[in-house]
Amino acid sequence: xxxxxxxxxxxxxxxxxxxxxxxxxxxxxxxxxxxxxxxxxxxxxxxxxxxxxxxxxxxxxxxxxxxxxxxxxxxxxxxxxxxxxxxxxxxxxxxxxxxxxxxxxxxxxxxxxxxxxxxxxxxxxxxxxxxxxxxxxxxxxxxxxxxxxxxxxxxxxxxxxxxxxxxxxxxxxxxxxxxxxxxxxxxxxxxxxxxxxxxxxxxxxxxxxxxxxxxxxxxxxxxxxxxxxxxxxxxxxxxxxxxxxxxxxxxxxxxxxxxxxxxxxxxxxxx
Numbered sequence: 140x141x142x143x144x145x146x147x148x149x150x151x152x153x154x155x156x157x158x159x160x161x162x163x164x165x166x167x168x169x170x171x172x173x174x175x176x177x178x179x180x181x182x183x184x185x186x187x188x189x190x191x192x193x194x195x196x197x198x199x200x201x202x203x204x205x206x207x208x209x210x211x212x213x214x215x216x217x218x219x220x221x222x223x224x225x226x227x228x229x230x231x232x233x234x235x236x237x238x239x240x241x242x243x244x245x246x247x248x249x250x251x252x253x254x255x256x257x258x259x260x261x262x263x264x265x266x267x268x269x270x271x272x273x274x275x276x277x278x279x280x281x282x283x284x285x286x287x288x289x290x291x292x293x294x295x296x297x298x299x300x301x302x303x304x305x306x307x308x309x310x311x312x313x314x315x316x317x318x319x320x321x322x323x324x325x326x327x328x329x330x331x332x333x334x335x336x337x338x339x340x341x342x343x344x345x346x347x348x349x350x351x352x353x354x355x356x357x358x359x360x361x362x363x364x365x366x367x368x369x370x371x372x373x374x375x376x377x378x379x380x381x382x383x384x385x386x387x388x389x390x391x392x393x394x395x396x397x398x399x400x401x402x403x404x405x406x407x408x409x410x
Contacts, residue, residue, distance in 0.1 A: 142302040144275055144328050146321040153324065165330075168323045172334045179317045179339070186271070186297040186313035187343050191350045193269045193295050194229075200347065201259060202232045203285045204273035205249030207329040208299075208336060209234030210241055212273050215340040223353040224361030224397060230344060233258050235281040248281065255285025266293035271343070274298065275332035277305020277316075286310035299339050301332040315339055360399040364392065373398050381405050 150156075150164055176183075190200055202212030209232070216232035219225050235254065236245025248254070259270070270289045272282035277300035286296050287310050297313035308314035317339060319331040348354060353361050358380075364370045376398045377388035383405070391401035 142276055142278070142305075143318060143320050144301050144322060144332050145326050148321050148323055148325045150323060165323050168331055169334060172319060172331050173338065175317050175319050175331075176335055176338050176342075179315055182313070182315045183339055183342055186315055187346050189295045189297065189313050190269045190271075190343065191347055193267065194347060194351060196267065198267040198269060199228065199262075199264075200230045200344075201262070201264060201268060201270045202230075202273055202340075203235075203255050203259070203270065203282055204233075205235035205240075205279050205281050206244065207333045208273040208275055208279070208282075209236075211333060211336050211340060212271075213238075213241055215337075215344050219344060219348065221363045221365055222359055223348045224363060225348070225351075225353065228262065231262055235279075249279050250281070252280045252284030252287075255281045256288040259285065259289075264289075264292075264294070269295040269297070272296070272298040272307055272311065273336055273340075274305075274307045275301045275328035275336065277302045277307040279307065282307050283310055299336050301328065301335060355399065358398065360402070361397055364396070373401075377401050377405075 153161065194200060202216055204212045213232035213234055216230040219230040220227050234240045236248030239245065240248060270286065272286045274282045283306050286298065286307065289296050290310065296311045297315065298307045298311035299315045299317065300307050301317055301319045303316055303318055308316055317335040319335050322328060322330050322332065324330065358376050360376065362369060364373055373392050374385060374388045377383065377392055378385060380402050391405055395401040395404050
């Protein structure tokens with residue numbers, strides 16, 4: 140049986156359509172993705188709760204994948220330190236073929252059942268950690284092998300796939316199956332499937348970070364102040380939180396390096 144992500148597009152003669160028609164049809168397909176994610180909410184919740192439990196106990200979160208799926212994991216992991224001020228090795232994204240595969244596809248890298256665990260061992264992964272395999276097809280050997288070994292080693296394992304009853308999901312303790320259906324361009328899983336995976340990753344990592352106390356109210360109080368935009372945002376956050384003027388907020392932020400530390404320092408003096 141052919142995977143739904145590989146089934147024929149619902150549209151034909153794409154090369155004869157106008158720009159406007161192409162954009163409209165792509166948008167119509169994209170509108171279905173959030174509904175597909177919604178159907179998987181119980182699975183997403185179960186995976187997230189398992190990851191939160193591990194990370195509250197000091198564990199880390201690892202993503203493995205190939206191609207677009209691997210890149211999405213790398214992106215999600217790389218955004219956690221600047222957004223939430225966590226160490227760079229708390230959430231780790233690994234792509235088949237190594238970091239060079241982020242920009243340029245590495246032929247047959249995804250077909251090695253053994254390589255994922257070898258890549259993970261470089262980070263001294265252990266049963267304290269959680270591993271999420273990302274594979275639109277649900278058939279990627281790199282991901283299957285990594286999850287299989289992780290299960291043998293006692294890790295919590297999950298996955299994000301876009302086909303039902305896949306080998307990847309069978310290996311995961313906490314599978315997330317978001318069934319996105321045929322792609323607009325037949326088989327191009329960077330489109331709807333990739334969008335669905337990005338949505339699930341957003342939900343997973345954001346919820347984990349909030350549960351770990353990295354958000355106060357609705358603010359990123361531990362964000363890295365790595366550019367002028369973020370510094371300006373941090374100043375406004377300090378002003379709003381402790382009701383001081385812009386100059387005072389800026390001085391506090393410069394002195395303490397984060398919104399949380401600036402606010403806590405001010406309150407310790409003025410309480």
